[in-house]
Amino acid sequence: MFYFSICFMFFIILFLMSFFLFILSIIFLMMDMVYFFEWELVSLNSSSIVMTFLFDWISLLFMSFVLLISSVVIYYSKEYMSEDFNINRFIMLVLMFVFSMMLLIIxxxxxxxxxxxxxxxxxxxxxxxxxxxxxxxxxxxxxxLSNRIGDIALLLAIAWMLNYGSWNYIFYLEISKNHMEMMIIGGLVMLAAMTKSAQIPFSAWLPAAMAAPTPVSALVHSSTLVTAGVYLLIRFNFLLVDSILGKILLLISxxxxxxxxxxxxxxxxxxxIIALSTLSQLGLMMSILSMGFLKLALFHLLTHALFKALLFMCAGSIIHNMKNNQDIRLMGNLVTQMPLTSSCFNLANLALCGMPFLAGFYSKDLILEIVMLSYMNLFSFFLYFFSTGLTVCYSFRLIYYTLSGNYMGSSFHLMSDESWVMLSGKFVLLFMSIIGGSLLSWMIFPxxxxxxxxxxxxxxxxxxxxxxxxxxYTISLVSLMYFNKTLNLYKMSFFLGLMWFMPLISTVGILNPFLFLGNFVFKSFDQGWSEYFGGQVLYKNxxxxxxxMQMFQFNNLKIYLMSLVLWLIILISLLMI
Structure with a gap:
């Protein structure tokens, strides 16, 4: 009971902070204000370590959304993780996660x-x-290991920034856009953002990260980890416009x-399925960002955060009721057994599809209209629109398998919407998923x-x-009715369902050789030659x-006589020469 009260306390604190930051972001946007804080931590002999913070409407608005979703997720975890003995550790990890994201944003x-x-x-x-x-x-x-590649790229970018004199990149972006050094830094930052936002060829880790608890997935896939790369490129957007970096990013995303x-x-x-949907939306954000529309990318980032968190929370409720079963083929007819959760799930899915006047419509429709208006090649145009069609396709497939049809699970089951804690968390995001797009469109594009x-x-x-x-909907209906016929297309579905073999390439293809190489280097160098010519042998000698020397200094008579004889022999041999 003590931990439940802690969850509720954190929910209230984070929710109030979110509301305060939202009001502040509106003020900053209307007044066109930017605050740049410098906090001197240590000053020693004219060398100072200074912590800098940037507060503008983008950072304040994004922080507000991160805090809103994390507050709802923590409240939702109170029920979802109630049987976990280490729920306090879980809440602390989530708070550390949110704090890291806040530090990155400002x-x-x-x-x-x-x-x-x-x-x-x-x-x-x-x-x-x-x-x-x-x-x-x-x-x-x-x-x-996938994210370490991006960390290394960021470290190299930090090293290259030494050419400028300060690591506050915000001052150098516009004035040095055509400088070779800044383009190299931009390329490294783009690589870091691609690993964090799981773009090809680093996509394999994002569906694998679904091994985390569902509340974490709701937080990670909406407003924190995977959006960090997009947010970083929003800040570095000047380097992508009309450059080779932007063209490369457009193709990859x-x-x-x-x-x-x-x-x-x-x-x-x-x-x-919901994780791959996140990956698809991240590609959409990155691609519109590569064309230079940073406000549009931020708009879609924020609206997507609302309905994606709701989608994961509804999925968590369904999995919880299905006794931790995640296979959609065993679900069905949930709309009669879990009506409130099914309604939230349906609305979140429709918002993802871009149903008119829900949150996703305002951002996705605007993005696609801007694409049609822009100077765009046919291949990228096809990818934009075909991917949009695929989004609606898998959303309706999901609706068919889970909400309609017949229940395929165990004969003895008890499914209901009884958990008021989980539902109340969902209703907050449901309200925002309906009005959020309209609200943000008035704010960001007045x-x-x-x-x-x-x-x-x-x-x-x-x-x-x-x-x-x-x-x-039709393909799902046909494949369920004529299941044996679809086995003829097994190889094609295996290839397409395995993300173009990216998980295999990322693990067996790349990680295994590098891990073996690292093990070999560790054995032969760290525990081999460097030990022999380094610390251990030096210590022994x-x-x-x-x-x-200690033995000689004990003034032992025998040793003294032996050393005297030895010196006499050396002296005689030298004289004889």
Whole structure:
């Protein structure tokens, strides 16, 4: 009971902080204010260590959303993790996770960004391996090692920033856009952002991280870990516009969006489908960011955070009621047994699809209209719209398998919406998923932009969504009725459902050789040659010599006579020469 009260206390504190920051962000946006704080930690002989913080409307608004979602997730965990003996440890890990994200958001300095960045990496590893089994350990190792590549890129960027004189990158972006050094730094930051936001070829860790508890997934996949890369590129956006970096990112993020959409249509694990949906949306954010529309990317980032957290929380309730079963083929007819959860799940899914006047519609529709208005090649145009169709396709497939049809689970089951704690957490996000898009569009784009398109292009987004939804529902219906026929396409579905073999390449293909190489280097160098020519042998020689000197200094008569004889022999031999 003590831990439940702690959960409720943290929920109230974080929720009030979120509300305060939201009001503050509106003030900063309307007044066009930016506050830059410098806090001198240590000053020694004209060398000072200074901590810098940047407060503008972007950082304040994003922090507000992070705190809102984390407060709801902690309240939701009070019921979801109630049988866990270490719930206090879990809550502390979640709070450390949120603190690391906050540090990253308000940092205009690459050093303090690295602190938040590494904090996210370390705590995410601890949370992925929270359920201690072999699968969780493997997933945690894949997550940690994939993110280390980005950490190394960030360290190299810090080293390269020494060419400038300060690590406050915010001052150098505009003036040094065409400098070669800044483009190299931008490339390294882009690599770091790609690892954190799981773009190709670093996509394998994101579905694997589903081994973490569901409340953590709701937090990670909405507003913290995976969005850190997008947020970093929002800050470094000047370097992507009209440069080769932006073109590379556009191609990679478009392919990621397409690959994740295809993979989700062949997946049967409920949490992994939602994880691949996150990957698809991250690709959408990255691709619009590479074209230079940072406000649009931030808008979609915030709206996506709301309905994705809700989607994960509903999935958690379903899994909880299914006695920890995640296979969607065993679900069905949940709409009659869990009506409130099913309603929230449906609304979150429709918001993800871009259903008119829900949160996702305002951002996704605007992004796709801007794409149609922009100077865009045909391949990228195809990836944008086909991926949007795939999003609606897997969403309707998910609705068909879980909410309609017949229940396929155990004959003895008890499913209900009785848990008021979990439901009240969901209702907060449900309210925001309905009005959030409209609210943010008025805030971020106070002056409405005229997007003039022909009627057929204006309706293209809606038509793609309708076709995708019909296809998803129909294919699910047919494949369930004629299951044996789909086995003919087993190889194709195996390839597409395995994310283009990226998990295999990332583990067996890359990690194994590098781990073996690291083990070989460790054995032959750290415990081999460097030991022989280093500390251990030096220690043995010094010890032996000191013991010998000690023996001589004991003034023993026999040793004295022996040494005297030895010196006489040496002297005589020298004289004879």
């Amino acid at each position: 940092s205009p300095n690459l050093i303090s960004i690295l602190l938040g960045w590494d904090g996210l990496g370390l705590v995410s590893y601890c949370l992925v391996i929270y359920f201690q089994n072999v699968k969780s350990y493997n997933a945690g190792m894949l997550t940690a 478009g392919l990621t969006m397409f690959m994740a959409g295809l993979g989700a249509n062949y997946e049967f694990d409920l949490k992994k 002056i409405s932009t005229m997007i003039c398109l022909p009627f057929y292009l204006k309706m293209l987004t809606l038509m793609v969504c309708i076709v995708g939804g019909v296809m998803g 010094l010890k032996f010599n000191s013991l010998m």
